[in-house]
Amino acid sequence: MNDLDTCLRCRRDLRDHEAGRYLCERCETHAARALTEIPGLYKQLGTQLQRGAGTAPAVSGSKAAPVPLRLDILDLQMEKGPILGVLQGWVRDWEFYGHAELAETNTLQERVAGACRTLRYNLGWAVTHHPAVDEFADEVLSAHRTLARVTTGETPPRRIAVTCPCQQTLRITLDTRGVTCPNCGTGYGHSDVLRLPLAERRAAA
Template sequence: MNDLDTCLRCRHALRDHEAGRHLCNLCEDRTAAHLGAIPGLFERLDQHLARGSSSGPAVSGSKTAPAPLRIGILDMQTERGPILAPLETWVRDWEEAGYAEVNEAGTANDRVGHACRTLRFNLARATAEHPAVDEMAEEVASIWRTLSRIITGETAPRRIAVTCPCQQTLRITLDVRGVTCPACQAEYGHSEVLRLPLAQRRAAA
């Protein structure tokens, strides 16, 4: 049970009906949406394997030599890659508690789909009982962002440097949900960290 009165993910105060939970309703719903979207995004990675490929369908009968594959995306589609492996690690966490079962049969697409459905099915229980559900939500969000940027071609959000009152520089993005200063351990929510002053640029030597 969460003994704090804040969401472990966004650090916003929990409302009365959220008392005792580890995540607020908004963070739970956002995580559920990410888990619902990941399988479809993962399946579309095939369309981006070739360098310079677009999201359109491949044209058969081409007389040109096949484009070299993008190794990073190929790695994402493997059993031990940065998509399937962490998802199934969280499923195994629930499997040990008797609430889930890892599916090691079928294609990578099948396994990603099964893992996401399992995590989504257990999400409500996790927000109330799992002390590391915020870590799972962050990892799921990171997977969703990675896949989304590949599929849509979006670049990573620009980072800016702000200064904590303890003079520690924090590098954040405009969509950051919250951050903890590594120097003084001060915790900032989204609006609070965006109000911190911009860090001064160091003069060139």
């Protein structure tokens, strides 16, 4: 169990009822929601497979060349890709501790759903007993963001420039879990880095 008084992922101070956990309840909730939504987003990848799919009506008898497939979508759908590969990697890890069971005989869609289901079911154990659960949450949330951007057109988080007291400019997003200044080596947790002053814009030359 966690001997520190902060969440390993967002570096927020743990509340009294969160003592001993590796993740705070907020980070656990984010991971749980991602695991719930990933199967549906993964299923939607098929509708995005062709470039320009859905942008023009099909014409019967057309002799035009077929629309090329999007290789980035194919990569996301692969067994060893950044979605199923990541999920099953964590299932294998948790299986070692007796808290998951890997199924490799179903369709890829069913395996994604099954992996998310078993990880979601055992998440409560992981946040109090698995010292790398922060890495797990980061990878699951990254997979969810990737799927959301592809299937819904969600734009990446806006980057903000803030200034460290040493005058080094740091570029962060509202989701940044923490950052270390490359100039002075000061480490900032999520809430601390958001308190830094905005960097002044440089005048155009």
